[in-house]
Amino acid sequence: MSYIKLNKNKCKSCYLCIDACPKNLIKKSNEIGQTGEYTVEFKDDENLCLGCGVCAVVCPEIAITEVYKDE
Amino acid sequence: MQVFNIPRAIKQNSNFTFCPGCDHGVAIRLVAQIIDELKLQEKTIAVASSGCSVLLYDFLDVDCIESPHGRACAVATGIKRAHRALNNDRFVFTYQGDGDFASIGLAESMHSALRGENITAICINNTNYGMTGGQLGPTTTMGQITTTSPDGRNAHYHGFPIKTAEQIALCEGTSFSARAALYDVKNILSTKNIIKKAFQYQIEGLGFSFVEILSSCPTNWKLSPKDSHLKIQNELTKVYPLGIFKDVKND
Amino acid sequence: MNKKELLKGNIAIAKAALNCGCKCYFGYPITPQTEIGEFLSKEMQQRKLAYVCAESEVAAINMALGAASTGAKVMTSSSSCAVSLMQEAISYASSDELPIVLINVMRAGPGQGYIYPSQGDYNQATTGGGNGDYRTIVLSPSNVQECVDLTYKAFYLSQKYRNPTILLVDGLLGQMAEPVEINDNPYQEIDNSSWRLDGANERPSRNIHSLEPNQNKLNRHIIELFKKYTIIEQNECDYEEYMTQDAKVILTAFGTMARHAKALCNYYREKGIKMGLFRPKTLYPFPYKKLNELSQKTNLIIDIEMNMGQMLKDVRLAVLSNARVAFIGKPVGDWLTEEEMIKAADNILKEQYASI
Known part of the structure; x- marks a missing residue:
């Protein structure tokens, strides 16, 4: 199973990852982050x-700290 | 299989202090990844300068010195030459903004290129003086509105912007000069390859290597991070075309 | 003992720098110090040391700043108006605590002035021409032999205290040849392995910077710098006394002017006036304490300088109300002649000595 680890404390709510994800798995969360905006969250119930x-590649904060790819 | 992690050359528990969506974070991450890949962490001395780029030493886990505004290439020259005199082989690069590299420090930058100083300079071009709140800089494009060009840049009143990568390519001591951008995944990956090449040219002792990176400044451009990237893609790359302007291996 | 050679001050400084292990020189030509860079260009290239004909003095001092961060011994040289250009980096190096040796072979100012003799850079050197609270160590030679000795000392003190150090040389001394012995460097080497930037190999990464957004940290940093300056002031004051033992009138002068002042002492001693000379060799730290002691035994101090009275302030601070302080000076041009000095000194002495 492929997945990412996202550190919401690092997220500055630029939302570049939302546009980058080809499967639309990253969305705004309900939590307010360090910039006063909603942080993003990763939800992948259907694997x-x-x-x-690519989310990690575009993130300017290295808030997506780890990416694992199913082999 | 893990395909991404925080680079070893990024300081543990450090958080970037840039504005949301600013490409500085991406550029520094790429530099850190290349330092890891080329195994340079133990032999690198980085030179930061004034402007948003100054805090580099808070993020990169390598030896680092801050230079006075614009003097990064002169400071890097001193470091590289001194280590050579001490019989040390060290990797030295500067990380500067466009105001730093191409305005206040143009003499130091260009003469380092002319001397063929065996260092690498990375110049983040966001077309304004970001840290002071977005004033007209050496790379502000024609018509661009800044806090000191409220009606837009005007040739008669403000003069013309500098095309840094092309100018540095004209210097005989330059081994490599390129312009890259970070507005999408493809360009981020190609920027990484370009920086890596510039680093390798220094390692091979070929002379001054230079990468100009078109970078977003959402705060001062008053655009969203996404729209900032669209502006780079649709407008800036027309003024500042991407590409390699000098490569001693291919010329 | 080494053989004596006939050398210009500029060449003597360059030879001494090489002799004590200077690894890097960065410079830009300006009269009257250009021979330093000319001489070193050949010698350093032969020895595979770092030498750059910099594009400006701004670049030269910043190359020195970078080179100093590696722990290598570093020197740059310039003159007056171009030393003004270097002040930004001197301020940075003071905060960064980087050991740079700067040779200032003085010419006349303000502005471009000319290559006439002058001692107009005392203020700039001792109180700092850059921004912020900082001090630079300033040494002042009065003959070519001292150009050698104090170049060694400048390297030593800069390394010992990790502080920019200026050798403030009169233009005439840079251009004047005298017999000189290039003796061995008498000072020990200072270990810099705890701070130099040579790559984070088996140690945490280091960074050197003056920027500090945290005001408490910036406060602490400057207070620490001033603790260091206090130690420098306690330990490093250096001076020369000439016939001060029984002196009723004491002349103060620095650099080459002190040699003229000695002639003046001899002249007035023949006339029955017990005159002596006090010459600071360190302009910062200024030997306030010693001059204060001397001033308690006399009632007249005459300060002589080739400027409009720059060291005069420090002399007054040292003397306080112990004695009257008079001044003889001239801003630029031909060095004050013995006749000019005697005429001026006669006028000052007349009030106390009826015989004049």
Whole structure:
């Protein structure tokens, strides 16, 4: 199973990862983050994550700290 | 299989202090990844300068010195030459903004290129003086509104912007000069390859290597991070075309 | 003992720098110090040391700043108006605690002035021409042999205290040849392994910076710097006394002017006036305590300088109300002649000595 680890404390709510994810697995959460905006969250109930890592590539804060790809 | 992790060359528990969506964080992460891949952490001395780029030493886990505004290439010259005199082989790069590299420090930057100083300079071009709140800088494009060009940059009144990567490519001591951007995944990955190449040219002792990176400044551009990237893609790359302007291996 | 050579001050400084292990020189030409860079260009290239004909003095001092961070011994040289250009980096290096040796072979100012003799950079050197609270160590030679000795000392003190150190040389001394012995460097090497930037190999990474957004940390940093300056002031004051033992009138002068002042002492001693000379060799730290002691035994101090009275302030601070302080000076041009000095001194002495 492919997945990512997201550190919400690092998220500055720029939402670049939301646009980047090809499977639309990253969305705004209900939690307010350090900039006063909603942070993002990763939800993958159907195991759709490809482990492609583009979310980590575009994140300017390294808030997506780990990406695992199913082999 | 883990395909991404925080680079070893990023300080543990450090958080970037840039504005939301600013590309500085991406650029520094790429630099850290390349330092890891080329195993440079133990032999690197990085030179930060004034502006948003100054806090580099808070994020990169390598030896680092801050230079006075614009003097990063001169400071890097001193470090590289001194280590050579001490019979040390050290990797030295600067991380500067466009105001730092191409305005206040243009003499130091260009003469380092002309001397073929065996260092690498990375210049983050966000077309304004970001840290002071977005004033007209050396790379502000024609018509661009800043706090000191309220009606937009005007050739008669403000003069013209500098195309840094092309200018540095004209210097005979330059081994590599390129412009890259970070507005999408493809470009981020290609920027990484370009920085890596610039680093490798220093390691091979080929002379001054330079990468200009078109970078977003959502706060001062008054655009969302996403729209900032669209602006780079649709507008800035027309003024500042991406590409490699000098490569001693191919010329 | 080494053989004596006939050397210009500029060449003597360059030779001494090489002799005590200077690894890096960065400079830009300006009269009257250009021979230092000319001489070193050949010698350092042969020895595979770091030498750069910099594009400006701004670049030169910043190359020195970078090189100093590696722990290598570093020197740059310049003159007056171009030393003004270097002040930003001197301020940075003071905060960064980087050992840079700066040779200032003085010419006349303000502005471009000219290459006439002058001692107009006392203020700039001792009180700092850059921004912020900081001090630089300032040494003042009065002959070519001292150019050698104090160059060694400048490297030593800069390394010992991790502080920029200025050798403030009169233009005429840079250009004047005298017999000189390039003796061995008498000072020990200072270990810099605890702070130099040579790559984070088997140790945590280090960074050197003056920027400090946390005001408490910045406060602490400056207070620590001033603790260091206090130690420098306690330990490093250096001076020369000439016939001060029984002196009723004491001249104060620095650099080459002190040699003229000695002639003046001899002249007035023949006339029955017990005159002596006090010459600070360290302009910072200024030897306030010693001059204060001397001033308690006399009632007249005459300060002589080739400027409009720059060291005069420090002399007054040292003397306080112990004695009257008079001044003889001239801003630029031909060095004060013996006749000019005697004429001026006669006028000052007349009030106390009826025989004049």
